[in-house]
Amino acid sequence: MGETLLEVEDLHTRFRTRGGTVHAVEGVSFTVEAGEIVGIVGESGSGKSVTARSLVRLEDPGFIPEGSIDFDGIEMTEANERTVRRVRGDGMAMVFQDPMETLNPVFSVGEQIVESIKVHESPDRQRLLEYLNVPLFGSWDDRRGMRQRAIDLMGDVGIPHPDERISAYPHEFSGGMRQRAMLAIALAREPDLLVADEPTTALDVTIQAEILERIRELNEELGMGVLLITHDIGVVAELCDRVVVMYAGQVMEEGPVERVLTEPRHPYTESLLGCMPQNTSRGEPLNVIDGQVPSMIGEPTGCPFANRCGHSSVDCREAPLPEERVGDEHVSNCHHVDELATSTEVER
Numbered sequence: 033m034g035e036t037l038l039e040v041e042d043l044h045t046r047f048r049t050r051g052g053t054v055h056a057v058e059g060v061s062f063t064v065e066a067g068e069i070v071g072i073v074g075e076s077g078s079g080k081s082v083t084a085r086s087l088v089r090l091e092d093p094g095f096i097p098e099g100s101i102d103f104d105g106i107e108m109t110e111a112n113e114r115t116v117r118r119v120r121g122d123g124m125a126m127v128f129q130d131p132m133e134t135l136n137p138v139f140s141v142g143e144q145i146v147e148s149i150k151v152h153e154s155p156d157r158q159r160l161l162e163y164l165n166v167p168l169f170g171s172w173d174d175r176r177g178m179r180q181r182a183i184d185l186m187g188d189v190g191i192p193h194p195d196e197r198i199s200a201y202p203h204e205f206s207g208g209m210r211q212r213a214m215l216a217i218a219l220a221r222e223p224d225l226l227v228a229d230e231p232t233t234a235l236d237v238t239i240q241a242e243i244l245e246r247i248r249e250l251n252e253e254l255g256m257g258v259l260l261i262t263h264d265i266g267v268v269a270e271l272c273d274r275v276v277v278m279y280a281g282q283v284m285e286e287g288p289v290e291r292v293l294t295e296p297r298h299p300y301t302e303s304l305l306g307c308m309p310q311n312t313s314r315g316e317p318l319n320v321i322d323g324q325v326p327s328m329i330g331e332p333t334g335c336p337f338a339n340r341c342g343h344s345s346v347d348c349r350e351a352p353l354p355e356e357r358v359g360d361e362h363v364s365n366c367h368h369v370d371e372l373a374t375s376t377e378v379e380r
């Protein structure tokens with residue numbers, strides 16, 4: 033750790049719609065160090081997925097009017113198509129909630145993993161393949177080696193009997209197995225950073241835990257950085273080193289997981305923690321934060337959480353978000369951080 037892999041600075045991503053311009057991501061900054069697992073957490077619609085997609089330039093039909101995405105020295109917001117393809121080929125790999133978004137139903141899982149290995153070895157080949165519209169054959173040894181590598185990768189992500197299942201098609205796999213196959217495709221590229229957008233949300237709890245555990249092991253074994261998008265604070269607590277809390281397209285709080293989750297210094301984080309099932313007695317309905325998520329149309333003023341927040345003042349409604357350093361690498365973008373100081377800190 034210690035080397036910055038990804039540095040996002042003041043990222044803005046917008047969508048033009050008939051109803052006006054949607055400000056989906058509004059001035060988001062964060063970093064991921066090599067080998068680190070960073071979580072982005074927030075309610076539905078807070079801009080997590082748009083942030084993730086913007087990193088690999090999949091924001092289309094949106095656009096990035098402002099901000100910088102520095103990945104390993106490459107400015108992604110200005111990179112040409114070829115560079116973007118190269119980064120996706122072996123720098124930043126993405127897995128999504130819905131594996132069918134990535135898996136192609138007409139090719140076997142094995143073929144798709146092999147294809148990903150080829151793309152990793154030569155990102156330009158991808159373009160050639162698309163252009164020629166025919167499969168390219170390497171030497172027999174190449175093909176045998178890649179097939180074996182695909183089998184190994186399937187084993188790595190926990191697909192049982194990979195040597196038999198390599199010829200299976202995506203529809204022959206269960207949801208959990210598809211998610212693993214997608215992870216194998218991503219890992220075939222030996223990425224420095226894995227961007228995983230709710231990779232296990234659709235799966236049952238046991239399978240979810242297994243896959244997340246696998247991601248953690250791969251992070252440890254390969255030193256692969258991970259940016260994990262989730263709305264599940266439990267997942268963040270278990271897996272992440274640092275967390276970025278987002279709301280309405282903006283960062284509310286950011287810091288080491290053990291600090292942010294035990295001593296939140298932003299009312300939004302506090303409310304989010306209050307909504308966790310563990311903090312609600314049995315039989316009680318799940319807490320939900322009162323009030324409405326603001327419309328994302330048009331330029332926001334003040335703190336987007338102000339209308340739902342018990343601490344809100346005139347500053348909150350009118351002034352730009354302050355960036356308050358509240359501890360080592362712990363930042364809260366709130367005017368009222370002092371009111372949220374933990375009791376132990378007040379005593380000091």
Ligand SMILES: Nc1ncnc2c1ncn2[C@@H]1O[C@H](COP(=O)(O)OP(=O)(O)OP(=O)(O)O)[C@@H](O)[C@H]1O
Pocket residue numbers: 047049054055056074075076077078079080081082083092093094263328
């Ligand atoms: N193609 C689009 N056109 C217009 N608005 C969009 C588009 N894609 C996303 N948005 C808007 O951007 C905002 C952020 O959406 P995003 O999908 O990033 O939220 P999220 O935090 O990932 O939520 P979830 O937890 O539900 O996945 C939302 O208000 C959404 O409606």
Ligand code: NI
Pocket residue numbers: 080081082229
């Ligand atoms: Ni999302």
